Amino acid sequence: MTLKENNEARDRAETTLRGRRILVAKPGLDGHDIGAKIIALALRNAGAEVIYTGLRKSAQYIARTAIDEGVDAVGLSILSGSHCELVAQVVAHLREGGAGDTQVFVGGTIPESDHEQLKALGVRGIYTSDMPLERVINSLAMELN
Amino acid sequence: MIDFTKVEPRLSQMSPSGINVPVRVGADAVHADSIGEPGAYPFTRGIFEDGFRGRLWTIRQYSGFGTAEESNERYRFLLDRGQTGLSVALDLPTQCGLDPNEEMAKPEVGKVGVSLSTLAEAEILFKGIDLGKISTSFTINGTAAIVYAMYLAVADKQGVARDKLTGTIQNDILKEYVARGTWIFPVRPSMRLIADSILYSNTETPRFNPISIAGAHVRDAGATAVEEIAYTLANGLAYVDELLRRGGDVEKFAKRLSFFFYVHMDFFEEVCKFRAARRIWARLMKERYGVLDPKAQHFRFGVVCGGSSLVAPQPYNNVVRVAVETMAAVLGGAQSIFTCALDEAYQIPTEFSAELAVRTQQIIAYESGIGRTVDPLGGSYFVEQHTDQIEAAVLKVMGEIENYGGVEKAIEEGWIQMRLAERALQRKLHIDSGETVVVGQNHFRNPDEVCTPGEVFRLDPAAAGRVIERHQKVLQTRQQSDVERALKRLEAAAAKDKENLLPYLIECCHTYATVGEMVGSLRAQWGEFQEPVRL
Numbered sequence: 001m002t003l004k005e006n007n008e009a010r011d012r013a014e015t016t017l018r019g020r021r022i023l024v025a026k027p028g029l030d031g032h033d034i035g036a037k038i039i040a041l042a043l044r045n046a047g048a049e050v051i052y053t054g055l056r057k058s059a060q061y062i063a064r065t066a067i068d069e070g071v072d073a074v075g076l077s078i079l080s081g082s083h084c085e086l087v088a089q090v091v092a093h094l095r096e097g098g099a100g101d102t103q104v105f106v107g108g109t110i111p112e113s114d115h116e117q118l119k120a121l122g123v124r125g126i127y128t129s130d131m132p133l134e135r136v137i138n139s140l141a142m143e144l145n
Numbered sequence: 146m147i148d149f150t151k152v153e154p155r156l157s158q159m160s161p162s163g164i165n166v167p168v169r170v171g172a173d174a175v176h177a178d179s180i181g182e183p184g185a186y187p188f189t190r191g192i193f194e195d196g197f198r199g200r201l202w203t204i205r206q207y208s209g210f211g212t213a214e215e216s217n218e219r220y221r222f223l224l225d226r227g228q229t230g231l232s233v234a235l236d237l238p239t240q241c242g243l244d245p246n247e248e249m250a251k252p253e254v255g256k257v258g259v260s261l262s263t264l265a266e267a268e269i270l271f272k273g274i275d276l277g278k279i280s281t282s283f284t285i286n287g288t289a290a291i292v293y294a295m296y297l298a299v300a301d302k303q304g305v306a307r308d309k310l311t312g313t314i315q316n317d318i319l320k321e322y323v324a325r326g327t328w329i330f331p332v333r334p335s336m337r338l339i340a341d342s343i344l345y346s347n348t349e350t351p352r353f354n355p356i357s358i359a360g361a362h363v364r365d366a367g368a369t370a371v372e373e374i375a376y377t378l379a380n381g382l383a384y385v386d387e388l389l390r391r392g393g394d395v396e397k398f399a400k401r402l403s404f405f406f407y408v409h410m411d412f413f414e415e416v417c418k419f420r421a422a423r424r425i426w427a428r429l430m431k432e433r434y435g436v437l438d439p440k441a442q443h444f445r446f447g448v449v450c451g452g453s454s455l456v457a458p459q460p461y462n463n464v465v466r467v468a469v470e471t472m473a474a475v476l477g478g479a480q481s482i483f484t485c486a487l488d489e490a491y492q493i494p495t496e497f498s499a500e501l502a503v504r505t506q507q508i509i510a511y512e513s514g515i516g517r518t519v520d521p522l523g524g525s526y527f528v529e530q531h532t533d534q535i536e537a538a539v540l541k542v543m544g545e546i547e548n549y550g551g552v553e554k555a556i557e558e559g560w561i562q563m564r565l566a567e568r569a570l571q572r573k574l575h576i577d578s579g580e581t582v583v584v585g586q587n588h589f590r591n592p593d594e595v596c597t598p599g600e601v602f603r604l605d606p607a608a609a610g611r612v613i614e615r616h617q618k619v620l621q622t623r624q625q626s627d628v629e630r631a632l633k634r635l636e637a638a639a640a641k642d643k644e645n646l647l648p649y650l651i652e653c654c655h656t657y658a659t660v661g662e663m664v665g666s667l668r669a670q671w672g673e674f675q676e677p678v679r680l
Contacts, residue, residue, distance in 0.1 A: 028237070028249070028252060028253055029237035029238065029240070029241045029243070029249065029250070029253050029327075030237065030253075030326070031237075031321070031325050031326015031327050032324075032325070032326065032366070033326060034324070034366040034367055034565070034566065034569045037566040037569065037570075037680060038566070038569055038570050038573055040680055041566060041567070041570050041680060042570065044680070050680075052678055052680060053678075054676045054678045055326045055676055056241065056249075056326070058248075058249060080237055080253055080256055080257050081256045081257065082252040082253050082256055085251075085252035086252055089252075109491060111491060111492065128457075130456055130457055130458065130586055132577040132587075133573055133574065133577055134577065
């Protein structure tokens with residue numbers, strides 16, 4: 001990709017994200033929140049309205065918050081290896097609350113072998129720490145578009 | 146994305162901590178009077194006169210997963226391969242004070258460590274391992290006093306005298322609020338619980354380290370080497386102040402304070418940060434607290450090599466990284482070293498990679514000869530100058546925290562957390578832009594990269610079920626009235642500020658009270674920490 005194309009992709013992402021409401025959440029007991037905070041800051045810098053839950057939230061709490069705040073997307077950050085169970089719980093609670101169309105993204109230590117299972121749960125994007133931030137933001141924006 | 150592999154990386158004149166590093170340093174950079182001799186104040190050159198000749202560092206690998214039986218098996222494997230100390234990884238429910246049968250706990254049981262919900266699990270975990278002969282380190286914080294109590298209870302059961310016990314509990318809650326997240330109670334009662342365990346340990350288990358003040362986690366979260374040292378020393382001072390408030394004798398308790406850091410890849414920055422930290426701590430202890438006994442001025446520390454400096458692409462490169470970092474730890478004068486395994490960036494290490502990590506230390510210890518002479522870099526124009534530079538930078542950050550009103554306030558108001566998040570974003574953008582070189586990740590990538598070596602570690606998916614099942618069985622077979630009585634006594638003691646809670650916790654452990662129950666009794670008195678979410 002050339003520098004020009006790169007800048008265009010970023011501009012497109014910023015146009016999409018401006019004013020969109022996104023919930024960044026930490027489900028389960030994992031206390032590593034830097035990834036979640038980096039994504040939250042980057043989304044905010046790209047123009048999105050970001051709500052960050054803080055640590056150790058139940059799936060029910062996250063789904064409830066997503067619904068009450070009327071967010072367009074939920075980003076779940078999980079580094080403890082419990083992503084499959086926790087994502088399934090959040091998705092189930094979103095459906096139960098009539099918000100099954102909320103887009104769900106997952107970030108963290110997610111092995112490739114679990115991608116299929118997460119996608120089957122409806123996850124739109126899976127991001128790991130070695131991905132460049134801009135690529136994460138652009139991909140998220142493309143899904144939201 | 147821009148393809149950075151075509152951009153030629155250059156040697157930056159800035160260290161990762163943002164210190165301007167000169168290309169040439171002359172003899173005038175060395176100030177002999179502030180350096181001192183090995184084993185002598187201010188300990189720039191190490192706390193021991195004879196370096197590693199007297200005693201090699203402890204080779205200590207972090208390990209633990211699934212059920213107590215599986216972890217016990219891995220420990221015996223590591224001891225058999227020449228490891229000299231155990232390091233216990235605990236699962237998140239144990240760390241956060243939940244029992245395995247609670248809803249929030251279930252998905253995490255046995256995942257990132259072993260479950261230690263009652264004394265019954267601890268008995269299995271240490272079966273066949275003589276606690277009087279091995280030193281055990283626990284990465285435990287929010288529930289550190291409880292796990293320490295449980296360790297003493299197992300020792301009681303094994304018939305091992307308490308004064309024989311050696312090991313460490315991390316027991317550093319301040320950095321949990323900042324970076325690691327396993328806090329439970331508000332800052333004040335948490336500080337009390339830490340003081341309780343340190344004061345109790347000073348008399349009951351005099352050879353045990355009741356705290357390991359850790360910078361590793363803030364470092365991995367994004368802090369620079371300078372900030373890692375500054376935040377950690379600031380936390381250390383907060384614990385000293387708390388212990389003094391509780392009537393502790395600084396000449397006594399300061400001897401049992403220990404520290405824990407990450408070693409990342411910038412070789413001289415890492416070596417010099419340890420030399421600087423040793424000097425700053427010794428001076429603070431002497432000048433601020435009037436400590437006279439050199440042993441109470443000693444800055445003793447363990448390290449972990451690897452962590453976030455390891456990456457998944459081209460994972461075999463991580464073996465080289467760990468070797469370089471281990472050498473920096475040795476030349477910095479570490480007392481114990483944990484080397485991450487090459488696959489640690491993305492999974493629990495396999496036996497193959499765990500063994501290779503131990504072997505790396507043994508090769509450096511016994512083949513390379515770098516430990517033969519104490520502080521062999523001492524007197525190097527550059528090393529001494531860089532140590533001075535890092536010392537000045539650390540003192541500046543510590544001053545900023547003091548100006549804010551101290552660490553407790555800075556943490557309660559989320560100020561340090563916010564600074565760290567900003568720094569982490571900055572570090573990430575530097576890696577993304579290729580300015581910070583990570584070989585195999587942002588530079589020198591091969592087109593058809595295989596990201597992981599063949600062997601994959603698989604947790605037994607049924608392990609969590611077995612943990613929960615045994616937990617239920619313990620609940621049914623224990624003497625319920627004893628448990629309830631012990632928990633009530635604990636709760637009553639928690640209401641009195643000056644009462645040391647350790648005897649009550651040990652009593653609870655002996656009745657097979659669960660971690661969740663003990664936390665519940667304390668929570669009833671103290672409430673929970675309210676996380677400041679500030680971005």
